[in-house]
Amino acid sequence: MTVPEPAGPADDAQLIAAWRAGDEVAAAELVRRHTPPLARFLAASGAREDLDDLVQETLFRAFRKIESFRGTASFSTWLMAIGSNALKDLRRRAKGRTVVPLDDRELEAEDGDPHSLALERDLLRRLEAAVKKLPPMQRDVFLMRAQQGAEYGEIAEALETSVGAARVHYHQAVKRLKAKLK
Amino acid sequence: MNDHELERLAKQLGRAGDRVDPEATARAVLDRLKAESEQEPSVRAPAWTRRPLVRVAAAAALVAATVLGVEQLRGPATPTDAELPVAVSLSELAADELNSVLDSLDYEAPVHELVPVALADLNEDELTALLESLEG
Numbered sequence: 001m002t003v004p005e006p007a008g009p010a011d012d013a014q015l016i017a018a019w020r021a022g023d024e025v026a027a028a029e030l031v032r033r034h035t036p037p038l039a040r041f042l043a044a045s046g047a048r049e050d051l052d053d054l055v056q057e058t059l060f061r062a063f064r065k066i067e068s069f070r071g072t073a074s075f076s077t078w079l080m081a082i083g084s085n086a087l088k089d090l091r092r093r094a095k096g097r098t099v100v101p102l103d104d105r106e107l108e109a110e111d112g113d114p115h116s117l118a119l120e121r122d123l124l125r126r127l128e129a130a131v132k133k134l135p136p137m138q139r140d141v142f143l144m145r146a147q148q149g150a151e152y153g154e155i156a157e158a159l160e161t162s163v164g165a166a167r168v169h170y171h172q173a174v175k176r177l178k179a180k181l182k
Numbered sequence: 183m184n185d186h187e188l189e190r191l192a193k194q195l196g197r198a199g200d201r202v203d204p205e206a207t208a209r210a211v212l213d214r215l216k217a218e219s220e221q222e223p224s225v226r227a228p229a230w231t232r233r234p235l236v237r238v239a240a241a242a243a244l245v246a247a248t249v250l251g252v253e254q255l256r257g258p259a260t261p262t263d264a265e266l267p268v269a270v271s272l273s274e275l276a277a278d279e280l281n282s283v284l285d286s287l288d289y290e291a292p293v294h295e296l297v298p299v300a301l302a303d304l305n306e307d308e309l310t311a312l313l314e315s316l317e318g
Binding site: 024027028031032033035036038039040041042043044045047048051052055056059060063064123124127128131142143146147174177178181182 | 183185188189191192193194195196197198199200201202203204205206207208210211212214215218
């Protein structure tokens with residue numbers, strides 16, 4: 001089956017309105033647009049061999065409850081909050097399974113001399129491990145802010161907390177990560 | 183390490199996500215949504231929601247039969263088959279008939295903490311509303 005292409009560029013709000021009216025082309029475009037950042041977020045949160053399934057599950061859940069999306073957070077941040085819950089559910093079900101080791105290719109820096117590359121790789125490996133050990137709320141806020149560049153307001157909206165609490169979670173996360181990377 | 187450096191590194195996290203194919207994801211998600219929307223009309227209500235409805239229907243049928251029987255005993259002329267009512271809706275029942283339907287269900291009316299209300303305190307409209315709420 002080929003996935004329908006949209007006629008022209010539209011913003012998320014237009015695509016969401018079109019999907020609510022039953023337009024599959026709009027839904028396909030939303031998936032294309034949001035899969036890469038969502039997949040990166042989930043991978044950084046600890047998803048591994050189940051990443052494809054988790055991305056699909058997140059988008060499926062989001063489309064099913066699209067009526068509850070109020071548009072006060074960005075669609076992208078809202079998806080990440082749903083993805084974080086889907087990851088929690090998956091971990092609950094898969095408790096006791098073996099952990100897949102990190103793949104070096106995921107942590108590779110692109111340019112630089114071999115020594116800098118090795119240092120960068122080591123830092124990234126330690127950061128990735130430290131991020132996964134953060135409490136879930138701190139991890140979500142940190143990744144949404146530092147990895148995805150979201151504003152505190154939309155993070156707070158997506159995670160159903162206050163802006164002040166989101167700031168606190170972020171600073172707690174930064175403090176812990178810096179301590180781990182010393 | 184400063185905040186700027188930490189954010190720079192954070193942007194490089196999750197590169198495994200780059201392997202996820204957006205086209206394949208779109209196909210899979212749309213297929214699941216379609217499959218679900220095709221299944222929806224045949225989804226049956228859970229058993230626990232069906233049972234009270236069956237009990238209400240059975241009780242209403244009993245009341246209807248009783249009402250018919252009483253009217254037949256009372257009335258001088260026996261109605262023809264064409265004149266016999268075939269069904270009685272809740273709105274056609276009097277307050278005492280509605281009460282007997284509720285009694286047959288062993289239903290205890292909810293009692294407010296401050297203002298106790300018994301079934302006998304409810305008027306015809308309130309009893310009808312209560313029965314309709316029990317119907318689901």
